[in-house]
Amino acid sequence: MKTRGLIDIAELSTEEIDVMMDVAEDIIAHPQAYSELCKGKKLATLFYEPSTRTRLSFESAMLDLGGSVIGFSEASSASVSKGESVADTARVIECYADIIAMRHPKEGAPLVAQMNVDIPVINAGDGGHNHPTQTLTDLFTIKREIGHMDHLVIGCCGDLKFGRTVHSLVTAMSRYPGVKFIFISPEELRIPEHVRSEVLDAKNIPYMETTSLEDVIGELDILYMTRVQKERFFNEADYLRLRDSYILTPEKLISAKKDMRILHPLPRVNEISVAVDSDDRAAYFRQVTNGKIIRMALFLKLLGITK
Numbered sequence: 001m002k003t004r005g006l007i008d009i010a011e012l013s014t015e016e017i018d019v020m021m022d023v024a025e026d027i028i029a030h031p032q033a034y035s036e037l038c039k040g041k042k043l044a045t046l047f048y049e050p051s052t053r054t055r056l057s058f059e060s061a062m063l064d065l066g067g068s069v070i071g072f073s074e075a076s077s078a079s080v081s082k083g084e085s086v087a088d089t090a091r092v093i094e095c096y097a098d099i100i101a102m103r104h105p106k107e108g109a110p111l112v113a114q115m116n117v118d119i120p121v122i123n124a125g126d127g128g129h130n131h132p133t134q135t136l137t138d139l140f141t142i143k144r145e146i147g148h149m150d151h152l153v154i155g156c157c158g159d160l161k162f163g164r165t166v167h168s169l170v171t172a173m174s175r176y177p178g179v180k181f182i183f184i185s186p187e188e189l190r191i192p193e194h195v196r197s198e199v200l201d202a203k204n205i206p207y208m209e210t211t212s213l214e215d216v217i218g219e220l221d222i223l224y225m226t227r228v229q230k231e232r233f234f235n236e237a238d239y240l241r242l243r244d245s246y247i248l249t250p251e252k253l254i255s256a257k258k259d260m261r262i263l264h265p266l267p268r269v270n271e272i273s274v275a276v277d278s279d280d281r282a283a284y285f286r287q288v289t290n291g292k293i294i295r296m297a298l299f300l301k302l303l304g305i306t307k
């Protein structure tokens with residue numbers, strides 16, 4: 001299904017993603033040429049779940065395009081705490097803003113919002129489901145760091161069950177030829193069955209699953225680390241048991257390829273030792289900058305604005 005906004009990364013064709021990445025490169029080269037393009041436009045950020053990067057990157061992306069921003073960052077400060085539905089909140093916000101970015105703990109909430117308004121709604125993360133703009137960030141980072149998207153061995157490590165960024169990344173990367181996935185997780189946090197059947201098996205994408213990072217690190221072109229998603233666990237004991245399953249250290253990187261890249265959507269808890277940060281292969285802070293730029297390109301696309 002194609003929506004007016006961006007609810008699922010599968011809504012975007014490879015060509016549309018390529019065009020956005022070209023625009024993003026042009027923004028980096030000529031930021032001044034973009035600084036007024038969204039003058040008079042207003043973004044509403046409706047965040048019902050905690051966020052640092054995602055919300056601030058959406059907001060700074062709109063400000064860097066000359067637009068303005070309204071919104072809330074805690075459900076408790078919004079009318080949802082009085083019992084308002086997502087549909088009603090979206091209808092109200094539509095009277096004030098030109099575009100919405102929504103993060104919500106319930107899967108499908110941004111889609112419900114989109115079905116009730118005519119302005120574009122961007123899914124900024126819905127429960128353990130999807131996170132399409134993090135994926136645009138990841139794709140743009142892979143393009144900039146590695147130079148191409150095809151024929152890559154991508155290792156996804158950590159909480160592959162609840163990690164929505166991994167679900168969207170697998171969907172997006174499986175469109176490029178020659179891509180292979182290695183999923184590294186504890187038994188309890190394996191990649192969900194729906195991602196396996198609807199994406200990997202449906203498209204005949206080669207993948208393997210393992211519990212050992214050390215066994216496979218030498219094969220990887222990209223290592224996508226993720227945090228164990230504490231907020232989606234039902235009990236604290238399970239979280240504590242699984243939290244430290246993988247900790248990437250300089251020692252483990254000795255057997256990795258010299259041109260492998262380490263990505264992480266952040267926040268990091270302790271799955272990457274800070275000693276790794278100074279390794280040239282650590283791309284996760286560069287990834288943050290890319291996230292703002294590609295969101296600028298997305299706003300321009302969804303609002304139909306060209307340079």
Ligand code: NCD
Nearest residue numbers: 053054125165227265266267
């Ligand atoms: C991710 C998310 O919210 O899913 N963070 C982000 O948007 N950069 C990953 C996470 O919270 O672990």
